[in-house]
Amino acid sequence: MDQPSRSAGTVRPGGRTARVRAAVLEATQDELVEHGFHGLTMDQVAARAGVGKTTVYRRWGSRAGLVADLMTELANQSTPYADTGGIEGDLRANAFSVLEALNDGRLGSTFQAVIAAATSDEQAAQALRAFYLRRIEEWANVVDLAVKRGELPEGTDGGEVIRAISAPLYYRLVVTREPVTREAAERSVARTLAAARAGAFVVPDSAG
Amino acid sequence: MDQPSRSAGTVRPGGRTARVRAAVLEATQDELVEHGFHGLTMDQVAARAGVGKTTVYRRWGSRAGLVADLMTELANQSTPYADTGGIEGDLRANAFSVLEALNDGRLGSTFQAVIAAATSDEQAAQALRAFYLRRIEEWANVVDLAVKRGELPEGTDGGEVIRAISAPLYYRLVVTREPVTREAAERSVARTLAAARAGAFVVPDSAG
């Protein structure tokens, strides 16, 4: 096979190629909603997208390649951090955006699929890591702003605060598989904020 | 096919049947370490276990069935909660036991596999949920003891505290796929404890 996903689609990305990609990613999401990552097949995706399966294999190579590309696509649509004027509002905005994403049929299924894929596929793992590290970095800004406003102690690690907001929600989604509720999101904010105010997110070697 | 994993192995569980199960679960773990859940095949497992593949299909039915059984087996080996005499020591003991498990080649691979399987298989999802809810319930005791000793506020939700200890570690393992370090475990304890002392884990309707 000619290199999947490398050569194909780069020289003439316009028109047909773009339409094929959109249709395939769309179909992939639909299939993930209905069958999960384990039940995802290249064949079904191709059929659903109205595209030759040869094309799907050529450009994406494998199921993991499909979900990795999907994740990359989502990364590009990432929304900027909120600025509500106060750290509590900002963190709530962050928690609720995660909450909504996880409970959205299409997005939630997609996240779970990529998480599953990433456990045994390096390509998917990288797409996943890239997505979250970018998102964390983006939202860490709200913490820096809060520190400047004097709402949180000097040296508070923004990235860690943002991780702490999301962690309990993903833990419920993927580990204990309990419903990810609005209350869970609110509690996560309250607890993270309590710890942050107590200085538990201050890193040893960062005093400016 | 006769009902997989229902009828088989229950009437004559001694001798050969037990040896087959042990060999198959052992082989499953080995395969998970080497190839991950996606690369796990019934065929390979059977060959590695030195067992007919018919047997594997008959008793476990699918890859998800294998990892679900593996998880059930681990649940039975679950160790009781620590009692170091202080809540900080107890929570550290909990965090370190999670840390060790996730960084252990065999256990870590197994957890990741079950998590992956659970995203699209209900049997695996149930085994996973059962394992963690049991573990959480078990360790929640250390929080109740701490409340009785006056170390934490009345009404502190033990299950939630234990979840909060683990969550950041699993989040790193499975979502951002960053290394799960000793420092991460220690930070998790410090932050959870700070929030707990501030009363952020007190549930509204539980004052005794």
Added chain:
DNA sequence: TATTTAATGGAACCTATGTTTCGTTAAGAT
């Protein structure tokens, strides 16, 4: 130790998944 039959396992079998071939279509360039 003999009997019954649960449980196993080799081998043949089948289907879905993945690959290769090659003719057709249309993007991009002139």
Added chain:
DNA sequence: ATCTTAACGAAACATAGGTTCCATTAAATA
């Protein structure tokens, strides 16, 4: 408008993954 060839897709093909059949082995019981 014409040309070049990237990209697509139908169909034939290969094979790994999963299933069925039935003879063999050995638990459990007396």
